Amino acid sequence: MRIKPRLKEDLKKFLLFKLEEEAKIVTLISSHKLTIEQIEEIKQVFPRIKNKQLKQEVNETLMAGFIIKEGSKVTDLSLKSNLNKIKKNIYELT
Amino acid sequence: MENLGLDYKLLIAQVVNFGLFFIIFKKFIAKPFLNLIKEEEENEKKHELLKSKLLKQDEEIELKRNTFKEELNKKEDNLISTARERAKAVELKIIEEAEEDAKRIKKDSLLELESEKQDLYKQLRNKISTLSLIIVEKALKDVLNEETKKKITSAIIKNLPKDKSLYEN
Numbered sequence: 001m002r003i004k005p006r007l008k009e010d011l012k013k014f015l016l017f018k019l020e021e022e023a024k025i026v027t028l029i030s031s032h033k034l035t036i037e038q039i040e041e042i043k044q045v046f047p048r049i050k051n052k053q054l055k056q057e058v059n060e061t062l063m064a065g066f067i068i069k070e071g072s073k074v075t076d077l078s079l080k081s082n083l084n085k086i087k088k089n090i091y092e093l094t
Numbered sequence: 095m096e097n098l099g100l101d102y103k104l105l106i107a108q109v110v111n112f113g114l115f116f117i118i119f120k121k122f123i124a125k126p127f128l129n130l131i132k133e134e135e136e137n138e139k140k141h142e143l144l145k146s147k148l149l150k151q152d153e154e155i156e157l158k159r160n161t162f163k164e165e166l167n168k169k170e171d172n173l174i175s176t177a178r179e180r181a182k183a184v185e186l187k188i189i190e191e192a193e194e195d196a197k198r199i200k201k202d203s204l205l206e207l208e209s210e211k212q213d214l215y216k217q218l219r220n221k222i223s224t225l226s227l228i229i230v231e232k233a234l235k236d237v238l239n240e241e242t243k244k245k246i247t248s249a250i251i252k253n254l255p256k257d258k259s260l261y262e263n
Contacts, residue, residue, distance in 0.1 A: 031247070032240055034247070038248060041248075042251060063234055063238060064246035064247055064250070065247055065250045066247060077250050077254070083227055086227070087224065087226065087227040090223040091223040
């Protein structure tokens with residue numbers, strides 16, 4: 001099926017707009033609600049998220065730690081991901 | 095002579111009669127009959143000749159037949175021996191091929207067995223690691239409370255390495 005060039009262009013623009021919008025928002029996912037001090041500490045470590053809109057989410061499966069999502073960029077500092085790394089190490093060692 | 099009982103006239107008549115009879119017999123009966131006998135004899139001779147020729151031909155044919163039969167037997171023997179040799183060669187080839195096939199199958203089976211072994215080993219490793227993680231997660235879930243979670247999160251923030259590429263995706 002051939003897509004109309006105009007439709008293609010519109011879709012491209014929409015996706016770019018969506019990406020820009022997503023890039024403006026930073027999602028902070030943690031196992032528990034983070035305190036203001038902890039958020040400030042995180043901002044100090046990651047200065048690029050300072051001027052962005054911050055959205056906080058709680059996901060108990062992470063156990064501890066947090067995940068920072070900026071558009072397509074993900075920084076995973078959760079205990080769950082560390083355990084997964086350990087699992088991978090155990091698999092490679094055995 | 096008449097006193098002796100001989101009648102000359104009758105005698106002459108009889109002689110003439112006999113002569114006539116002889117002439118007629120010779121001309122009309124004896125000659126064709128002799129001709130017929132001669133023809134029969136000639137035919138007989140021809141038949142004999144033909145018979146002898148046929149016998150000779152029969153002998154020749156029999157001789158040829160025997161020679162042909164001998165040749166045929168020889169050819170048959172040759173063919174049988176050639177066929178036997180070929181069959182033996184084919185048999186050897188088939189055995190050789192079967193042996194090669196068996197070797198190949200054995201090799202393939204061993205490789206498959208080794209591959210399956212490796213797969214099972216991988217599955218086992220995966221199960222061990224998954225089980226270890228499940229045990230750790232279960233233990234941590236029992237131990238972790240809100241306060242501990244906060245402490246761990248603070249510790250993670252404080253101990254972050256300078257090189258962020260280590261934990262960024």
